[in-house]
Amino acid sequence: MAVDITQKLKKLVISAKEKGHFVVEATAARLLDDPMSLDYQINVVGALHEVGTLKNVISPLWQALRTDQEKWAHRCCSRLLANDHDGWALAALLGLPSNTAVTAAKSLGWQVVSFRQAGRWDKAPLHIASMSLPSKPGIERMLVPLLELGWDSVSSELLDCVRARAVLLAEQTTHEGSLIGKGTMSNFCRASLPHGMWRSVSLPFEITEEDILPSHKFVGQ
Incomplete structure (x- = not known):
């Protein structure tokens, strides 16, 4: 990823666990293990949206992860073409x-x-x-x-x-x-x-x- 957000992800893992947002905890932890994975990045953004996280909270992640918006959009649309239940890829297009x-x-x-x-x-x-x-x-x-x-x-x-x-x-x-x-x-x-x-x-x-x-x-x- 273009911006190192390791510390933010570590804090996100802790806060998600405290709030009972276990899917966010899991996706953020997976991204920490492989921070260059575009799919894992999309999963974190999508999972945050699914648990009701507001735009002003997700926006810093958009800015850090979506440095190549065309590549991001293409991957989201590729996933949506292949899968009937990929709400995370759908939510990751927002904004x-x-x-x-x-x-x-x-x-x-x-x-x-x-x-x-x-x-x-x-x-x-x-x-x-x-x-x-x-x-x-x-x-x-x-x-x-x-x-x-x-x-x-x-x-x-x-x-x-x-x-x-x-x-x-x-x-x-x-x-x-x-x-x-x-x-x-x-x-x-x-x-x-x-x-x-x-x-x-x-x-x-x-x-x-x-x-x-x-x-x-x-x-x-």
């Missing part, structure tokens, strides 16, 4: 510039199938890119797997990330070049800032025409 994460995902074969916005009561809306691998013959009504990257429309900071094994669409059409429709997601995981991680075996999925943004507003195209 990155949106274009860095979108570019990494696209380099691995994900394609943007829909671009929309979601309003927030007291802040700028989120811009959300829904991504999937190209559909195969016979399963055109499925998005496999689904990756959604949502970012602050002003700062472009990633604030909300979703990964699902698949989306089965019951209704499907396009508007402004984006997919709209409804269906069901399986093996769903979501990570958000300032904190929060959720998992579910099955959840509804819907993108409406009113949500869609023109594709020219998408900086990742």
Whole structure:
């Protein structure tokens, strides 16, 4: 790692044990054994997010570990492509510039199938890119797997990330070049800032025409 955070990791091991955050204790101890492992670095950041650690606490680790944001994003997206339950890799994308994460995902074969916005009561809306691998013959009504990257429309900071094994669409059409429709997601995981991680075996999925943004507003195209 570019910055020596050995002492911080040692303190993290102790504090995590005291708080009963044993998964954080274990991942931090593993990183101490192999501080150059990118996967172990991602695991520590993801585990901290999973136990509800706030952004201002995780940010120093972001700065120390994510000195190569492109490499970090690519590894996270590689893990998300290969695994249905890697919430740590999903959470480790949070806080990155949106274009860095979108570019990494696209380099691995994900394609943007829909671009929309979601309003927030007291802040700028989120811009959300829904991504999937190209559909195969016979399963055109499925998005496999689904990756959604949502970012602050002003700062472009990633604030909300979703990964699902698949989306089965019951209704499907396009508007402004984006997919709209409804269906069901399986093996769903979501990570958000300032904190929060959720998992579910099955959840509804819907993108409406009113949500869609023109594709020219998408900086990742």
